[in-house]
Amino acid sequence: MIMIAEDPTAAALLAVVPCYPVPSSGGSPALDALRGSRAGHGLAVGKDGVMLILRRPWLALDAPVTPPIAAYLPYGSIGSPKADLRCGLIPGEHLAAILDHFRAALPNEAAAFILWNETTNTFAVDFPAIDDATPTRLVYRPPVCEPGWHMVCDIHSHGRGPAYFSATDDADDAHATKISLVIGRLHDPAGPVMAARLCAGGMFLAVPRSPFSGDNPCSLRAPSATIFPPPSTTALSESCSWDAVETERKC
Structure with missing residues (x-):
């Protein structure tokens, strides 16, 4: 050979x-x-x-x-492309608890992680240690997962500002496999806004729906326009499947 x-x-x-x-x-x-x-x-x-x-x-x-x-x-x-959550949708009550935590931190930014245990098939919320938090800057440390636990979502807030991914977020997410969420406009009576993407293989993939079950209290920003490849419909499976996999080119 x-x-x-x-x-x-x-x-x-x-x-x-x-x-x-x-x-x-x-x-x-x-x-x-x-x-x-x-x-x-x-x-x-x-x-x-x-x-x-x-x-x-x-x-x-x-x-x-x-x-x-x-x-x-x-x-x-x-x-056909696909993006299946083997863990299933995240219980909506975890998002509610995170939003309460983020609102309590106003006017500063805050962070949270969603962890999943593959043995018990249960989710947990982890609020990380914060090194520095202001209305425009946040420095926090990701959790060190115990055996059997996996980080599914990395979430941080933009306080009263809009939800978007910054250049710092791009650098932090570049080599991770996770769902990355940014939640903004926490003060808005109409409800907060959420930006979401799947980070995998050095790419940022747009997600067309929330990874949480139940009614979503956040408005999900429209996925970024697909530059390459063209949008495709994913095949359904026994696990939770998002509706599409779209690639956002990083410049």
Whole structure:
């Protein structure tokens, strides 16, 4: 067998993030194993582009990362994109508790995390230690999760300001796998506004609906316009599926 890389470190990295061509007919045990894994990620290369396949205990994501390949390839299709919450929707009462906490912190910004236990299938809210908080600046530390616990959402407020992702947020989220939420206009009688995105594989993916169950007390900002790839409808599954996976290019 020909080695893919001579350098042992490079070979180890390629083994952790494999790249598999999609066969033109029949199944692919390698891709099936990747899609069925508890945790891991890799790439599927097909005649219609390249798909990021990312798995975490709480998330199953298939997201296109390129347009269809112009060259002829004797490969099959990468399939439909999807973003399934293996953990299910987050109970709405957790969002209510977070909003109460954020309002109590006004005029300063505040933060919260949603954690999920894969053994008990339960969620918990973690209010982190705050190093510095003002109406326009927030420095906080993420939790160190115990075995079996996973961080699903990283949430912070913009107090009375609008909900948006700053350059600091972009830097913080660049290498994480999580749902990132910003909640603003907490003083508004019409209700607060929430910006949401799924951070995965170095990309920011727009989410078209709230990850919380029940009536959402926040107005969800429209997802950022998709630059590439075009919006697609996800396939439904037994776990909770968002309605679309859209990629926002980071400049």
